[in-house]
Structures are given as C-alpha cells and as structure tokens.
Amino acid sequence: MQGMMMHIPLRIIEILRYAAEAHPGAGIVSVRTEGDIHRETYAEAYQRAAQLAHGLAGIGIAPGDRVATLAWNGYRHFELYYAVSGMGAVCHTINPRLSAEQMLYIIQHAGDRALCVDLTFVPLIEALAEHLPDGLRLILMTDRAHMPESKVDFLCYEELLDGQSTDYDWPVMDENDAAALCYTSGTTGNPKGALYSHRSTVLHAMQLALTIPRSLHEGARILPVVPMFHVNSWGLPYAAPIVGASLVMPGGKLDGASLWDLMEAEQVTASWGVPTVWLGLRAEIGTRGQAPAALDQVVIGGSAAPRSMIEGFEKLGIDVCHAWGMTEMSPVGTHGQLSASMDGLDLKEKIDRKCKQGRRIFGVDLKIVDEHGARLPHDGKAVGELYVRGNAIISGYFNNPEASEAAMDAEGWFGTGDVASIDPHGFLYIQDRAKDLIKSGGEWISSIDLENIAMAHPKVANCAVIALPHPKWDERPLLVVVPKEDKPTLGEIHDMMLEHFAKWQLPDDMVFVDELPLTATGKVSKLTLRERFADHVLPDAG
Numbered sequence: 438m439q440g441m442m443m444h445i446p447l448r449i450i451e452i453l454r455y456a457a458e459a460h461p462g463a464g465i466v467s468v469r470t471e472g473d474i475h476r477e478t479y480a481e482a483y484q485r486a487a488q489l490a491h492g493l494a495g496i497g498i499a500p501g502d503r504v505a506t507l508a509w510n511g512y513r514h515f516e517l518y519y520a521v522s523g524m525g526a527v528c529h530t531i532n533p534r535l536s537a538e539q540m541l542y543i544i545q546h547a548g549d550r551a552l553c554v555d556l557t558f559v560p561l562i563e564a565l566a567e568h569l570p571d572g573l574r575l576i577l578m579t580d581r582a583h584m585p586e587s588k589v590d591f592l593c594y595e596e597l598l599d600g601q602s603t604d605y606d607w608p609v610m611d612e613n614d615a616a617a618l619c620y621t622s623g624t625t626g627n628p629k630g631a632l633y634s635h636r637s638t639v640l641h642a643m644q645l646a647l648t649i650p651r652s653l654h655e656g657a658r659i660l661p662v663v664p665m666f667h668v669n670s671w672g673l674p675y676a677a678p679i680v681g682a683s684l685v686m687p688g689g690k691l692d693g694a695s696l697w698d699l700m701e702a703e704q705v706t707a708s709w710g711v712p713t714v715w716l717g718l719r720a721e722i723g724t725r726g727q728a729p730a731a732l733d734q735v736v737i738g739g740s741a742a743p744r745s746m747i748e749g750f751e752k753l754g755i756d757v758c759h760a761w762g763m764t765e766m767s768p769v770g771t772h773g774q775l776s777a778s779m780d781g782l783d784l785k786e787k788i789d790r791k792c793k794q795g796r797r798i799f800g801v802d803l804k805i806v807d808e809h810g811a812r813l814p815h816d817g818k819a820v821g822e823l824y825v826r827g828n829a830i831i832s833g834y835f836n837n838p839e840a841s842e843a844a845m846d847a848e849g850w851f852g853t854g855d856v857a858s859i860d861p862h863g864f865l866y867i868q869d870r871a872k873d874l875i876k877s878g879g880e881w882i883s884s885i886d887l888e889n890i891a892m893a894h895p896k897v898a899n900c901a902v903i904a905l906p907h908p909k910w911d912e913r914p915l916l917v918v919v920p921k922e923d924k925p926t927l928g929e930i931h932d933m934m935l936e937h938f939a940k941w942q943l944p945d946d947m948v949f950v951d952e953l954p955l956t957a958t959g960k961v962s963k964l965t966l967r968e969r970f971a972d973h974v975l976p977d978a979g
Contacts, residue, residue: 446612447639449675450486450523456678457483460655463681466703467511468688470556471583477512479678482519485598487605489520492597496551496574500525500608503547503618507531507562508555510665510686513578513594517553518665518674522616522635525608529618530666533558534957535628541568543620543628546836553578553594556585557689563589612636618835619668621764622957630835631764633669640800641767641829642675648772648798649758651734652707655681658731660700662691662710663739667958668768671709671738671760693717700729708732711739711959712746716899719749728753736760738769740960741867741885743892744792751788761794761867765844765851767829770803771795771865792889796863801827803865804850805857817860820868824850873963875904875912882914882942884963890934891916896925899953901961902944905970907978915973916944917966919952945975 456463456479464478477485498504504521506528508514521528529547531540544552551574554562562575566589569575577584577591584593616635620628646653653659659682661670669675677684685703687696696718700708715737722728735750738760747757759773773795775787782790797803805813805821813819830851833841844851856868868874868883875882884902891900899919904912916930927947934943954965 446609447636448523448607448610448612449616449635449638450519450607452639452642452675452678453479453483453486453519453523456480456681460678460681463655463678463683465512465515465684465686467686468690468699469511470509470688471579475512482512482516484603486516486520486523487603488598488601489516490524490605490607491601493520493526493551494524495597496592498524498526498551500610501615502526502550503529505529505531505544505547505549505552506554506666507533507552507558508578508666509557509689510661510670511555511578511688512686513553514555514665515674515684515686518617518669522638523605523607525610525614527615527618527632530669532620532622532664532666532957533561535622537565539628539957541565543630544573545570546627547618547620547630549573551576554591555689556583559585559587559589559591563587610635612639617669619764629837629840631767631831632835633767633829637767637829638669638672638675641672641769642679644798644800644829645672645676645769646680648769649736649760649774651756651758651774652709652736653677653680653682657682657706658685658704659683660685660687660696660703660705660708662687662696662708662714668762668764671736671762671769672767673709691717693719693721697721697725697729700732704731705729706731707734707736709736709738712737712742713899713955713959713961715742715746715750719746722753728755734758738762739958741794741889742792743889744788745889745893747791748788751784751791757791759791759793759795761865763853765831765853766801766825766827769798770801770825770827770830771797773864790862790864793860793864793866794857795865797865800829801825802850803859805859806846810846815859815861815863817858817864817866820856820858822871823853823855823857823865823867825853826850873904875902875914877907877910877912877914877941879911880941884914887914887916887934887938887942887944890937891918891930894925894930894933896921896923896929901953901963901966903963903966903970905945905967905973905975905978907945907975909978913975913978914942914944915970915975916947917953917970918947918949920949924949945977946973948973 553576580595617633734756762768762770813821907913954962
C-alpha cells in the first residue's frame with residue numbers, strides 16, 4: 438500500500454525561491470575580482486538567476502547541457518549555481534588549480550557547452566584557447582566596463598542579463614535529473630566525475646542545515662573559505678539560503694590577513710575551510726593579538742585537523758567542528774558538533790572527541806570491513822576500510838563504467854579508500870588513507886597520528902609524514918617539516934612523541950622544506966613528497 442501524499446519533485450531552484458520569500462534580508466557579500474565589495478539579497482539573486490537563465494537560453498544552452506565555471510566564491514558564481522540547474526542544465530565547476538592537462542581532459546570529458554570565467558583566469562583561458570573544444574561559448578563574469586582586451590572571444594556576463602525578464606518559467610523536471618558535476622582532483626589517474634541530482638543536492642542541503650546549527654541558522658554570517666569549485670563549497674551555497682544565513686564570499690583573497698579583515702568588517706560568525714587555510718588565520722590572530730570579534734565557529738575538513746589547531750581555536754572561545762566527506766559524498770558525511778549530553782565532559786575529553794571526524798549526518802550510513810569484506814564492530818578498537826552509502830552519495834562515476842565498478846562493493850556501498858574505526862558513540866576516526874599508512878615490520882603506523890603530535894611542537898609550522906622503503910622493515914616513516922624561526926631536532930620531536938607512541942613507531946629521520954606541496958584541493962600532496970624524497974636514504978637503510 439502506498440501513502441496518499443502529493444509528490445512535488447525536489448528542485449534546486451526552490452531553495453533560492455524559498456530564501457527570496459522567507460529570508461529577503463539575507464544574502465551575499467562578495468569581494469569582487471574588480472576590486473570592490475558587492476552586496477546582494479537572496480531576493481535579488483533569485484531575480485538575476487532568472488535573467489541569467491534567459492541569457493543562457495539565448496545562446497543555445499538547453500536542458501542537459503553542461504555549463505562549466507572557472508571562478509572564485511562570489512555572487513555571480515552563486516547565480517550560476519541556481520540559473521544553470523534551475524533551467525535543467527548541469528553546473529560543472531572546474532578547479533583552476535588543476536593542471537592544464539587535467540583541466541582540458543575534464544572539459545572534454547564533461548562535454549561542456551559553455552565556460553564562465555572570472556577575470557583572474559583570463560590568462561589561463563588564453564593559454565588554453567587553441568586546445569578548447571570547437572563551439573565552446575566563453576563568458577567573462579564581469580560588466581562591459583571591465584572587459585579586457587583579449588585574443589579570446591568572450592561574451593560579457595552582465596550583458597547576458599541586461600534587459601532580460603526577472604521572471605522565468607522554471608521547468609518541473611524529474612528530481613533525479615542531473616544538476617551539478619564535480620570532478621575529483623585526479624591525483625591518481627584521470628579525474629573522475631561525480632554527477633549530482635536535484636534530489637541529492639536538496640537533501641544534502643537539508644541534512645547540513647539540521648546537522649551544524651551553530652554555523653547554519655537565521656542571521657548567521659558564514660564565510661566559505663572552501664571554494665565553490667571544490668565540491669560546491671561543501672554545500673554551503675545551498676544550505677545557507679534555506680536557514681536564512683548570509684554568505685560572505687572572499688573571492689581569491691584567502692591569505693590570513695585578508696580573511697581576518699573581511700571577518701572583522703562583515704562580522705562573520707562562522708567559517709568553513711581546510712587546515713592549511715586555518716594555519717594562516719591562526720598566525721594572523723597571533724599578529725593582531727585577537728580573533729575576529731564575531732567569529733564563533735570554524736568547520737575544518739578536507740584533511741585531518743591537528744589537535745594543536747583545535748586547542749588553539751577552542752582557547753580563543755571559537756568552537757571547532759571537525760567534518761569529513763568526499764567529492765563522491767556531496768561531500769559532507771560526518772560532523773564533529775558535540776551533543777548537549779556531552780556538555781559535562783571536561784576540556785580534554787571534548788578535545789579528544791573533536792579530534793575525531795565526528796558522527797554521521799542523517800542520511801549517511803557507515804561501515805568498516807576487514808580485508809575479506811566482513812563487517813567489523815563499532816567498538817572504537819576494530820580498524821578497517823571505510824564504506825559509505827546514502828541518498829547524496831554516488832552510485833557510480835559519470836561516463837566511467839570501469840571506475841564505477843571498482844568503487845562499489847557487492848552490497849552497493851561506496852569504498853572511500855580510508856582506514857578507520859568507529860566508537861560506540863558513533864564517532865568516526867580516520868586512521869589514514871589506505872595509501873598513506875606506513876607498514877613497518879608487518880605493523881601499521883598512522884601518518885596522521887604522527888603529524889598531529891609533531892604539529893604541537895613550538896618549532897614546527899607545518900609537517901607531513903611519508904613512508905620510505907626500508908630493506909629490513911619494508912617501510913619506515915620520514916618526517917617532513919616546515920620549521921618556524923628555530924629548527925627542531927629529531928630528538929626533540931621524539932621526546933614529544935614518546936608520550937603517545939612506541940619507540941618503533943617514531944620517524945627514522947627528519948628533513949626541512951620551505952613549504953609543503955598542496956593538491957588542487959588544498960591538501961598536502963604526499964604523492965609529490967614521496968616523489969621528491971624517493972632517493973632519500975634513511976639512517977640505517979644504507
């Protein structure tokens with residue numbers, strides 16, 4: 438027997454229509470590439486999205502077509518999210534930090550019909566122009582006054598909107614129709630596409646709104662440092678309008694000083710981003726002698742946050758919410774928001790919980806399995822490969838049947854490639870990426886655990902641990918350090934680590950670098966470090 442309820446398809450454009458009616462005073466503050474600050478309410482964004490949809494239809498964009506973006510966080514990028522998906526096309530965000538080869542690959546693989554570009558990236562497009570597909574329409578996201586001279590034939594974004602109606606007959610499509618396309622960073626092999634639907638995106642937005650209320654609430658002012666080209670800015674452009682939170686978009690200025698100034702000027706209450714960004718903000722807070730006045734919470738994801746970073750923010754009165762997810766998960770899968778029942782924990786116990794990746798959000802299921810695929814208990818002790826399933830998790834990769842088959846298990850769960858444990862309270866702890874674990878003498882060493890302790894040393898600005906081959910032990914850890922003014926000795930690092938690790942688990946050697954290489958998504962590239970130090974000989978491995 439079926440229920441007797443209306444079935445109204447879930448559509449992304451309904452999020453913005455709702456925000457325009459229910460939260461007309463909330464909206465978007467943007468640091469523009471033109472150099473000024475722009476302000477726009479959600480009601481104004483909804484009208485401009487309608488004008489943009491008319492403009493895109495006027496240049497031949499039809500339902501199912503892919504419209505790519507190469508842009509920073511800003512109001513025009515936000516408008517594209519809603520106009521493109523709303524008209525039945527697919528919004529394909531491209532990471533400008535990818536290599537030229539990867540960028541061209543995903544433009545071809547996605548079959549993009551148009552590419553919308555911020556002013557910053559004009560030189561990049563000019564360099565790629567002769568390799569771009571024939572017929573690709575290029576749209577520069579600015580007004581006529583700021584259109585530069587270029588050998589590339591750009592359309593002007595604002596001219597697409599000029600004179601268009603602020604009403605649009607948004608089609609009522611199947612809620613399972615494709616709405617957005619994001620590619621993995623492609624650190625191994627070609628990037629792979631996660632093709633999100635209207636249904637998955639709307640559900641993920643509502644799940645976020647329920648899960649992290651300290652950030653997402655009416656009147657909040659959220660600064661997404663995580664880029665809109667990185668897994669749809671972790672869903673913030675969809676979740677914030679639902680609850681009536683305003684978005685403060687930083688554009689391309691993501692250094693500590695610029696973020697601090699923007700947070701202070703715009704009274705930002707929460708900010709979301711990867712650990713490498715927070716290192717810069719923490720340093721700026723130290724320089725200024727105080728945190729931005731209204732900042733109440735930071736959400737840290739993308740890679741594990743060191744304990745020292747979490748403690749540093751908490752001591753300033755800024756709540757830290759550790760989160761975890763993947764491009765394939767839309768992307769948020771777990772959150773570290775502590776429940777009211779945990780208020781009685783002492784500070785150390787709270788930090789212990791916050792150092793984990795948190796509990797699953799509603800709509801996401803987690804399981805850990807052994808090497809034979811058998812499920813392991815969630816007792817905080819068993820460690821296995823992490824699999825996930827849910828209504829905002831991919832069932833396969835776009836136009837890539839081989840990768841799709843390899844990613845899913847026999848029960849239809851997606852394999853994350855992470856090695857993890859889950860405790861009785863439901864808290865997930867990522868031990869490491871499977872490829873980053875160090876196997877020494879038949880035992881495993883977590884590179885993440887070693888890094889987290891090393892980061893607490895007062896002479897360490899940043900660090901990473903990688904495995905190097907060893908003739909006796911198979912692999913041994915090498916500690917790569919970005920030092921502060923004074924360089925630590927390996928003995929000093931060992932002394933700190935011995936409180937937490939057995940002696941055999943400690944790094945065999947330490948090297949210094951000026952900076953750590955980053956992936957296109959702002960994570961430390963251990964692949965690059967392994968290549969760089971491939972010829973490094975450990976002290977007893979000669």
